[in-house]
Amino acid sequence: MRSLLPFLFLGAMPGMLMAQPDADEILRRIDIQMVTESAEATATMVITNRRGRETRITSRSWSKGETTSLVEYLSPAREKGVKMLRLEDVLWMYTPSADRVIQISGHMLRQSVSGSDLSYEDMVDNGKLLDIYDAAVVGEEIFMDRHCYVLRLRAKEGSDNVTYAQRKIWVDKTRYLPLKEERYAKNGTTLLKNFEIRSVQKIGNRWYPKEMYFKDVLAKGQGTLYIVEDIKFGVDIPDYMFTKAALRE
Amino acid sequence: MFRFLMKGMLRDRHRSLLPSIVVAMGVMLTVFMFSYMKGMFDDFFNNGAMYESGHVKITSRAYYEEKDVLPNDLAMENGAELMDMLRSEYPGLQWSERVKFGGLLDAFDENRETRAQVGAAGIGIDFFGPDTAERNRWNLAAGLQQGTLPQKSGDILMGKTLASQMDLNVGDEVTLISSTVNGSMVLQNFNLAGIIYFGTPPMDKGMFLADINDAKFMLDMGDWSSEILGYLQTSYYDDVKARDLAASFNAAHSDTSDRFSPEMIVMLDDAGLAEYFGYAEKAGSIVSFMMIFAMGVVLWNTGLMGAIRRYGEMGLRLAVGESKGHVYRSLIMESLGIAIVGTVVGTSIGLGFSYWLQEVGFDIGSMMGDSTMLMPTIIRAHITPAAFYIGFFPGVFATLLGSALSGLRIFKRDTASLFKELET
Numbered sequence: 001m002r003s004l005l006p007f008l009f010l011g012a013m014p015g016m017l018m019a020q021p022d023a024d025e026i027l028r029r030i031d032i033q034m035v036t037e038s039a040e041a042t043a044t045m046v047i048t049n050r051r052g053r054e055t056r057i058t059s060r061s062w063s064k065g066e067t068t069s070l071v072e073y074l075s076p077a078r079e080k081g082v083k084m085l086r087l088e089d090v091l092w093m094y095t096p097s098a099d100r101v102i103q104i105s106g107h108m109l110r111q112s113v114s115g116s117d118l119s120y121e122d123m124v125d126n127g128k129l130l131d132i133y134d135a136a137v138v139g140e141e142i143f144m145d146r147h148c149y150v151l152r153l154r155a156k157e158g159s160d161n162v163t164y165a166q167r168k169i170w171v172d173k174t175r176y177l178p179l180k181e182e183r184y185a186k187n188g189t190t191l192l193k194n195f196e197i198r199s200v201q202k203i204g205n206r207w208y209p210k211e212m213y214f215k216d217v218l219a220k221g222q223g224t225l226y227i228v229e230d231i232k233f234g235v236d237i238p239d240y241m242f243t244k245a246a247l248r249e
Numbered sequence: 250m251f252r253f254l255m256k257g258m259l260r261d262r263h264r265s266l267l268p269s270i271v272v273a274m275g276v277m278l279t280v281f282m283f284s285y286m287k288g289m290f291d292d293f294f295n296n297g298a299m300y301e302s303g304h305v306k307i308t309s310r311a312y313y314e315e316k317d318v319l320p321n322d323l324a325m326e327n328g329a330e331l332m333d334m335l336r337s338e339y340p341g342l343q344w345s346e347r348v349k350f351g352g353l354l355d356a357f358d359e360n361r362e363t364r365a366q367v368g369a370a371g372i373g374i375d376f377f378g379p380d381t382a383e384r385n386r387w388n389l390a391a392g393l394q395q396g397t398l399p400q401k402s403g404d405i406l407m408g409k410t411l412a413s414q415m416d417l418n419v420g421d422e423v424t425l426i427s428s429t430v431n432g433s434m435v436l437q438n439f440n441l442a443g444i445i446y447f448g449t450p451p452m453d454k455g456m457f458l459a460d461i462n463d464a465k466f467m468l469d470m471g472d473w474s475s476e477i478l479g480y481l482q483t484s485y486y487d488d489v490k491a492r493d494l495a496a497s498f499n500a501a502h503s504d505t506s507d508r509f510s511p512e513m514i515v516m517l518d519d520a521g522l523a524e525y526f527g528y529a530e531k532a533g534s535i536v537s538f539m540m541i542f543a544m545g546v547v548l549w550n551t552g553l554m555g556a557i558r559r560y561g562e563m564g565l566r567l568a569v570g571e572s573k574g575h576v577y578r579s580l581i582m583e584s585l586g587i588a589i590v591g592t593v594v595g596t597s598i599g600l601g602f603s604y605w606l607q608e609v610g611f612d613i614g615s616m617m618g619d620s621t622m623l624m625p626t627i628i629r630a631h632i633t634p635a636a637f638y639i640g641f642f643p644g645v646f647a648t649l650l651g652s653a654l655s656g657l658r659i660f661k662r663d664t665a666s667l668f669k670e671l672e673t
Contacts, residue, residue, distance in 0.1 A: 047431075049322065051509075055431055078469060079433060098436035100361055100424050115322075115432020 023135035023151055029176035031128040033207055038064045041231040042074075047116045048222035057114050058229075066127050068242050079114065083247050084123065089161070091120055094247035101247055110163075116224040117193070117214040121163045129153065132162055140173075143180050144198075147173045154188075164192060175200065175207040191217050203231060265587060272591025272648055273598065275547050276640035280599025281606075281630070283639050288607060288631035290529040291485050294516070296449070299386060300372075302519040303345070303478025304491050307331070307498075311508040312475060319349050321468055321475050322430040325511050328474030334502075335477065339494070342479040343382050348373040348464045349475065352427030354457070355436075356415045365415045370456050371425065373464025376404075386480070387458070389445065395419050396443030402463055404442035408453040412444045419443060429469035437467040448627065479513075485631065488526070491515040541643045550651060563659050577659050584652035585645070592644030599640060606630035 021029070045057045057079060063069040069086045073079040081096040084104075091104040109120045129135075133153035141148050148170040155162040165186035169178040181195040198211040208231060215223040240246055298304055308316065311323040325331060328346065335344045349372050356365040375381040376399045384390070389398055394409055396419035407417065417423060421441045429435050439459060447453050465471070479494075481487055495513040504510040517526050559580075566576050610627040 049431065051322070093434065093436075095436040098424050098438045100355070100357065100436050100438070102355065102363065102424075102426060102436060104434075111428075111434070112432050114434070115429075 023137050024130060026137070026149055026151060026171055026176065027128075027130040027133065027135050027153075030171060030178055031130055033176050034178075035066065035128050036063060036233055038062075038235055038237055039231060039233050040235045040237065042229045044227045044229055045114065045116050045118070046225040046227065047114065048224070049115060050220040050222070052222065055115065057116075062235075062237050062241060064237055064239075064242065070242055071123065084120070085242060085244065085247055087242060092244055092247065099248070101244055112216070112219065115221070117216040117219060117221060118224060118226070119163070119216075122193075122214070125163065132156060132159055133167070138168075141170060143170045146175075146179060148179060149173060172207075177207055177209065193217060198225075201228070203233065206233065268587045268648070269591040269594070271547070272588055272644050273595035276592045276595025276644040277599040277602070279541055279643055280596050280636055280640045281602045284599070284603035284630040284632050284636045285606065285628075287633055287636070288603075288629045290532075291631045292629055293529075294486050294526065298480070298486060298516050300449075300452070302514075302516045304481045304486050304516050305342070305479040305495055305498075305513050306516070306519050307335075307477040307479070307511045307513050308475065309509045310503075310505075310512050313512060313514065319351060319475075321348060321350065321470060321473070322432070323509070324348075324430070324470060324473035324475040325477075325509060326473055328472050328477075331474060331511060332477065335479070339479070339498070342481060342494070345375060345381075345383055345386070345478045345480070346461055346474055347476045347478055348461055348468065348470070350427055350464060350468060352425045354411075354415060355424040355426055356417055356421070357424065367411065367415055368455070369411060369425075371405075371427075371459055371464065372456065373459050373461035376458075376460040377402075377462075382480075389458075392445045392447060394444045394446050396441070399442045399458075399460060402460060403438070403440050405439040405457050405459045406443045406445045407441055407457040408455065409444055409446045410450075410453040411455055411457065412441065414454070417441055425467070427467065429467070430473070431469055433469070435467055435469070437463075439463070477511075486516055488515065488517060491517075541639070546647070547643075560658070567659075573660050577656050580652055580656045580659070581649065584649055588645040588648035591648070592640050595644060596637065596640040600632060600636060603630040603632050603636060607632055 040060070040062050042058065042060050045059070047055045047057065049055065055076070057076065058074045059071050060074055061069060061071040067086065067088050071084045073082040083094040085092045085094070091109060092101050093104050094101045104120055111119060113120055113123050132155060134156055135151050135153045137149055138152045139150040141150055151169050151171060153167040153169060155165045164183035166184040166188045168182040168184070170180040171177070172179050177197055177200060178195075179197045181193075182191055183193040183195065184190060185192055194213075194215040194217060196213045197209040198213055199209075200207050201210040202208075208228070210228055212226040212228075213223055214226060307325075309323055309325045312320055312325070315323065332344060332346060335342075349370065351368070351370050353366050354369045355363050358364045374383045374387065376383065384398065389406065393406075399406065405423075412418075415423070419441055422438050423441060425435075425437050425439060427435055427437070439457075445458075447456065459467075465473070481490055481494075483490070492515050495515050498513040502510075503512045563576055563580075567573060606628070607630045610629040612627050
């Protein structure tokens, strides 16, 4: 029995070390779960407007790296064929009925997508938290029956274009998914958006959100549910898809 | 006696012509200024009614609460049914549906790439309805500078300065970037059918007109109605009538517990003009009173001068045996005659000038430069029934009062030194 003790102790050491990762390590593990090298997904946004009526918008999206992505609306009929292309920091929108490709920039990036609680910036955001924020663990709480680290994130010096200058996030201790977020303006006190992961799915070795809820605190709607219907990671996507010319195809 | 007075007046032009001219001029100025003031204020309100509020406006309560941000997502449902009901239950008014929206106008080149973008305000009006009065109400034919009025769906009219700023010509296609009532970004192409001069700088710089059905389609409104404007048959706003109408409509059709129930608002309340309207009424009355008072003083003086000038004549008439009362009464009668003639002539000329200003107007557009204040550039008078009698206050009463006061000296007239006075 005694001879087993050193082994038991050694066996427990990784667990003890993993139990207290620092803030940067937590962000790194979140990025591993949430940031994709390439992905193809089908998702549905369920938007409840301020008249209490529900709209469902289904889209297909492709992403490559952190700054290249394409979203195409599949339904409803009025929205079908609308595409949004992000290339680096530039966002283009194509509307088939007008046959126009328009650059969305400046304040328009902060506007709501299709009346939802997501902005265009939210829609195409695939950046690594570790690259953008300095983080500190400020506590531990139980959220939705899951043990969570609570982190306070502040945008790094020089990150002027970051959408949310500060965030408070509740991170699942075992799955490393940010189950809840409060996203703040630069002053750190003005809450702009609430975010929750309401259900998760395991795809390969990766835990990924299945249902996410967004609520723009400044908007009068009743929030937006974002459901990931289907997602594939590591898919091979031809580069031509991420060109302005391909938007009209 | 009458013949005697008439002969005297006609033969001595100092007793008739000059006082009559002074009275006529004073009255003319009073009538003209009164009509001008009335026209100026009424034009301001009419302009507001035309473009913005109607004489009454129907919106949902929810829409009205946030009307400044054009919340078309809070519009009334069943708009067509509501319009039919209004036309049948309130046939005394003209009803027009409007929808206001904003967005970025995007002009593009042959590769359909953006070459100019300007923020603009759009209004959807009924261009093509069988009984639409909107074309006349907006006076579109007169304001059209280039092109034609909209002929088909998708055609728009654009303010002159806005079109010039975007370097757009008639026949060009332009894209509006806006958002639907569901919040989706929408890109809609329009054809520039005509370039129009609205006559108000802010509208010329930033407004375009589209057909209401195109606007509702673009905004994905279906059968919703944002604003229904009602115009009374009177050419100018009648607050009493409008309020009676609103009270009766709201009692019958508005449900205070339902945010989306229609509610009728009168123009003064809608545009926040009630206070201004009251102020305008008071200011108009004060200016009119001052004008009447000033003219009254002048005409009173005319009466005084006339009577004093005839001091010697009065003495002679007393000396030949006329009673003081008779002389006094004859003076008053003469004064009354001159006042009436002068007032009638002055009122006629004043009404003539006012009518010209009412019908033709005076264009001050070139003086307004880059003004962004929403006000008409053509000044017009407005002849009201009051203009027909307003001149009688200074014209008749002041002249008569002047003569009556100065004539009192007749009763103190002493004829003992008459001949000595006449010699000098």
